[in-house]
Amino acid sequence: QSLLTQPPSVSGAPGQRVTISCTxxxxxxxxxxxxxxxxxxxxxxxxxxIYGSTHRPSGVPDRFSASRSGASASLxxxxxxxxxxxxxxxxxxxSSLSAWVFGGGTKLTVL
Amino acid sequence: QAQLEESGGGVVHPGRSLRLSxxxxxxxxxxxxxxxxxxxxGKGLEWVAVISDDGNKKYYAxxxxxxxxxSRDNSENTLYxxxxxxxxxxxxxxxxxxxxxxxxVPFDYWGQGTLVTVSA
Numbered sequence: 001q002s003l004l005t006q007p008p009s010v011s012g013a014p015g016q017r018v019t020i021s022c023t024x025x026x027x028x029x030x031x032x033x034x035x036x037x038x039x040x041x042x043x044x045x046x047x048x049x050i051y052g053s054t055h056r057p058s059g060v061p062d063r064f065s066a067s068r069s070g071a072s073a074s075l076x077x078x079x080x081x082x083x084x085x086x087x088x089x090x091x092x093x094x095s096s097l098s099a100w101v102f103g104g105g106t107k108l109t110v111l
Numbered sequence: 112q113a114q115l116e117e118s119g120g121g122v123v124h125p126g127r128s129l130r131l132s133x134x135x136x137x138x139x140x141x142x143x144x145x146x147x148x149x150x151x152x153g154k155g156l157e158w159v160a161v162i163s164d165d166g167n168k169k170y171y172a173x174x175x176x177x178x179x180x181x182s183r184d185n186s187e188n189t190l191y192x193x194x195x196x197x198x199x200x201x202x203x204x205x206x207x208x209x210x211x212x213x214x215x216v217p218f219d220y221w222g223q224g225t226l227v228t229v230s231a
Contacts, residue, residue, distance in 0.1 A: 002155070036216050036217075036218075040156075045221035045222065046156065046221060051211070052214060052215055052216075057214075089155065091156075091217075093217075097173065099158060099170065099172055099173070100218075102155060102158060103155070105155035105156065
């Protein structure tokens with residue numbers, strides 16, 4: 001079981017807004033450690049989508065945004081497109097384990 | 112441009128050992144903490160281990176502690192993962208990953224992974 005909990009799947013029609021939640025605890029997100037989001041397409045390595053909880057690397061469309069509150073974080077995709085279909089992972093650091101931790105991943109399906 | 116290339120994966124019997132390598136280029140390897148991350152077939156990402164830039168500090172996931180050892184050779188720009196007492200649940204694609212030089216992202220550079228299959 002991951003210390004960061006994500007829904008296994010989300011879906012949306014093209015153009016809709018979808019959100020992916022990431023729920024942690026007081027030893028990771030709640031301890032104000034950075035949250036990063038990664039996007040992974042089948043057969044490829046993950047890439048950074050959001051860093052430092054809310055920042056987009058250059059090259060990432062502004063349709064992607066993220067936020068955090070307390071021990072949770074969320075990723076939002078506004079105007080979802082077919083080529084956004086991928087797996088999305090949140091990631092933080094956990095002080096109780098002294099370990100970097102990932103969420104279980106969320107598969108986005110564009111209907 | 113940063114590049115990471117893993118090697119050393121293969122099929123191994125339970126209880127046996129295997130050593131993975133990750134050759135780095137295009138960035139300041141000797142100044143970077145480096146990680147191993149794995150992904151079981153059809154499953155999510157799991158952090159495995161980290162080693163500091165000078166190799167003096169090492170941390171492991173509870174699932175591999177005592178069985179896996181991370182090391183590095185900065186003169187060869189190479190990261191290693193020695194895996195012992197392998198179990199079927201260690202079957203995964205093993206990635207090496209490096210941090211961003213500009214942000215707090217720990218996994219900015221990724222290799223393409225090397226597949227380890229533990230099976231009788």
